[in-house]
Amino acid sequence: MQKPLAAAAAAALALGIVLPAHGADEQPQIERQQWSFYGVFGAFDRAAEQRGFEVYKDVCANCHSLNLLAYRDLAEIGLTAAEVNAVAASVQVEDGPNDQGQMFERPGKPSDRFKAPFANDEAARVANNGALPPDLSLIVKAREGGPDYVYSILAGFKEPPAGFKMTEGMSYNTAFPGHQIAMPPPLSEGVVSYTDGTKATVPQMAHDVVTFLAWAANPELETRHRVGVKTIIFLVILTGLLYAVKRKVWADVH
Amino acid sequence: MSQPAWNSPVVKWIDERLPIFTLLHHSTSGYPTPKNLNYWWNFGSLAGVMLIVMIVTGIVLAMQYQPNAALAFDSVERIMRDVNYGWLLRYLHGNGGSMFFLVVYIHIFRGLYYGSYKRPRELLWWLGVVILLLMMATAFMGYVLPWGQMSFWAATVITNLFSAFPVVGSYIVHWLWGGFAVDNATLNRFYALHYLLPFVILGVVVLHLWALHTTKSNNPLGIDAKGPQDTIPFHPYYTVKDNFGIGVLLIVYLAFVFFAPNFFGEPDNYIPANPLQTPPHIVPEWYFLPYYAILRSIPDKLLGVLATFLSLLVLFVLPWLDFSRVRSATFRPLYKKVFWLLVLDVGVLGYVGANPPEGSFLVMGRIATAYYFLHWFVLVPLIALFERPRPLPVSISQPVLGGGLAAAAANPMEKA
Numbered sequence: 001m002q003k004p005l006a007a008a009a010a011a012a013l014a015l016g017i018v019l020p021a022h023g024a025d026e027q028p029q030i031e032r033q034q035w036s037f038y039g040v041f042g043a044f045d046r047a048a049e050q051r052g053f054e055v056y057k058d059v060c061a062n063c064h065s066l067n068l069l070a071y072r073d074l075a076e077i078g079l080t081a082a083e084v085n086a087v088a089a090s091v092q093v094e095d096g097p098n099d100q101g102q103m104f105e106r107p108g109k110p111s112d113r114f115k116a117p118f119a120n121d122e123a124a125r126v127a128n129n130g131a132l133p134p135d136l137s138l139i140v141k142a143r144e145g146g147p148d149y150v151y152s153i154l155a156g157f158k159e160p161p162a163g164f165k166m167t168e169g170m171s172y173n174t175a176f177p178g179h180q181i182a183m184p185p186p187l188s189e190g191v192v193s194y195t196d197g198t199k200a201t202v203p204q205m206a207h208d209v210v211t212f213l214a215w216a217a218n219p220e221l222e223t224r225h226r227v228g229v230k231t232i233i234f235l236v237i238l239t240g241l242l243y244a245v246k247r248k249v250w251a252d253v254h
Numbered sequence: 255m256s257q258p259a260w261n262s263p264v265v266k267w268i269d270e271r272l273p274i275f276t277l278l279h280h281s282t283s284g285y286p287t288p289k290n291l292n293y294w295w296n297f298g299s300l301a302g303v304m305l306i307v308m309i310v311t312g313i314v315l316a317m318q319y320q321p322n323a324a325l326a327f328d329s330v331e332r333i334m335r336d337v338n339y340g341w342l343l344r345y346l347h348g349n350g351g352s353m354f355f356l357v358v359y360i361h362i363f364r365g366l367y368y369g370s371y372k373r374p375r376e377l378l379w380w381l382g383v384v385i386l387l388l389m390m391a392t393a394f395m396g397y398v399l400p401w402g403q404m405s406f407w408a409a410t411v412i413t414n415l416f417s418a419f420p421v422v423g424s425y426i427v428h429w430l431w432g433g434f435a436v437d438n439a440t441l442n443r444f445y446a447l448h449y450l451l452p453f454v455i456l457g458v459v460v461l462h463l464w465a466l467h468t469t470k471s472n473n474p475l476g477i478d479a480k481g482p483q484d485t486i487p488f489h490p491y492y493t494v495k496d497n498f499g500i501g502v503l504l505i506v507y508l509a510f511v512f513f514a515p516n517f518f519g520e521p522d523n524y525i526p527a528n529p530l531q532t533p534p535h536i537v538p539e540w541y542f543l544p545y546y547a548i549l550r551s552i553p554d555k556l557l558g559v560l561a562t563f564l565s566l567l568v569l570f571v572l573p574w575l576d577f578s579r580v581r582s583a584t585f586r587p588l589y590k591k592v593f594w595l596l597v598l599d600v601g602v603l604g605y606v607g608a609n610p611p612e613g614s615f616l617v618m619g620r621i622a623t624a625y626y627f628l629h630w631f632v633l634v635p636l637i638a639l640f641e642r643p644r645p646l647p648v649s650i651s652q653p654v655l656g657g658g659l660a661a662a663a664a665n666p667m668e669k670a
């Protein structure tokens with residue numbers, strides 16, 4: 001047990017993985033938010049999802065992949081077939097080999113997975129000061145605190161407090177464990193110009209992109225809630241009837 | 255329990271050649287069951303329901319899952335996203351494991367409270383403990399299959415427990431891994447065993463039921479049925495009661511599946527396995543937390559592993575540690591108290607197991623571990639020796655009328 005752990009720790013340090021440092025002067029601050037998809041009847045706010053996709057496309061996608069999603073999935077957040085085609089066709093993907101044995105580039109199709117910004121993890125690291133930008137497909141499910149955590153990271157960039165020692169190339173973040181994050185502040189007011197005219201403030205963009213990413217991590221959520229409500233109502237009635245039958249059958253024993 | 259007369263000539267023809275209808279009759283409408291079973295007796299059949307749910311959902315998931323270290327994580331996500339109702343199957347299976355353990359733990363504590371492990375049900379109890387051990391092995395290997403961070407590191411931590419054994423330890427670990435680290439070979443064999451073991455459990459469940467139908471059910475009074483006036487046929491009385499129980503279980507179970515499907519899960523398991531990065535806290539599933547707390551409470555690794563095994567194996571000798579002839583805690587004032595203290599102690603162990611082993615958690619864990627073993631090896635035998643049980647009722651039908659001191663004097667050794 002000791003050896004693999006030590007080896008893993010050494011490897012993690014060598015590869016520049018940022019492990020949460022203990023002894024930071026304050027706890028990570030997670031801001032609780034109101035989410036449209038919370039609760040038994042929760043569903044994604046379509047407009048927020050679509051704005052969130054714009055934020056992802058214009059900002060996050062420069063470094064973060066979304067490997068588990070295909071362009072066709074965007075139909076679920078309300079993009080028309082033409083819009084999905086246009087989004088897919090805006091990237092060039094490698095295909096092949098063709099009948100000449102050559103790989104070739106072609107415009108993306110709705111059936112293609114989202115094109116990753118880097119060819120591989122090593123390329124991603126070398127372009128990002130040694131840190132690996134995580135894939136965002138499951139980020140909302142893969143972090144303690146879920147959407148609140150991701151929101152708090154995006155809205156949590158501040159100037160470090162006086163006396164806080166920052167490592168070269170890191171940014172101060174109130175929500176990140178240890179408060180030093182390798183990601184530079186991605187959002188600033190107006191960095192995205194929303195097609196629906198919403199004012200692109202940092203909290204607005206963070207909220208929108210987290211809604212989009214929550215959908216990316218839980219594309220089944222709306223179906224799940226819908227089927228769930230019906231199922232539970234059915235079961236409550238059925239169980240009530242079963243209890244009545246039980247009472248009737250047992251009447252002569254009691 | 256006479257031979258039923260079959261009306262249908264077809265049924266009669268078959269039954270004379272293969273007495274399958276007689277078997278069914280003896281297990282249902284011909285099976286006498288104490289009339290006073292309370293709702294705690296529902297949990298055995300609920301465990302059976304969960305086993306079937308797990309096997310059915312598991313087989314369908316296996317049709318889509320890829321047990322390969324390079325593909326496993328993505329194949330699970332493919333089930334979640336691209337397989338029709340794949341998310342439902344996976345969430346049913348994942349939460350089903352938790353429900354199965356919840357139901358089985360209640361079933362075990364019911365047995366502990368009402369003395370269901372005592373003569374003549376020792377083998378019935380043993381088979382139950384074997385089922386628990388098989389369930390733990392199956393659940394552990396199933397948890398590895400999604401090949402997320404927690405899968406990988408749980409596999410690393412748990413298999414490494416065997417390295418504590420002197421001389422042979424590292425050989426055992428390499429043999430379990432099928433290599434020199436948790437890797438593809440480990441995943442392959444865990445998958446094969448995770449598919450196999452549920453059917454072994456099913457076999458032991460059949461033996462468990464066979465033993466049950468031989469000794470018949472215990473009951474809340476812990477006294478034997480004296481005759482037909484104390485029993486009712488299993489069908490329709492307990493089939494209909496069990497069906498109501500299944501309805502309640504499904505409401506709880508499916509509420510988690512549909513509205514909080516990741517409640518029992520760890521967020522880290524949605525990060526693909528990475529042998530180069532250890533998660534800050536490696537935590538097992540909730541149903542392993544008490545054992546995990548015992549493991550970490552003992553400073554010596556080998557002793558910790560042995561204590562963890564002992565914490566379960568003690569259940570095998572329980573019928574002889576508790577040699578009191580009175581089964582039900584209803585009539586055992588002292589045993590009833592330590593029973594609830596044990597429930598509390600296991601709860602504390604679970605709470606400690608979920609937290610890092612430092613500071614007050616470490617102290618709490620050590621006290622709770624010490625108390626856990628004190629319960630089995632000291633309190634239970636001492637109480638059996640010195641406790642003065644309350645008088646037992648004459649029979650199930652006359653728990654009040656025939657009770658009291660006079661009845662107790664008339665039946666000083668109500669037993670077995």
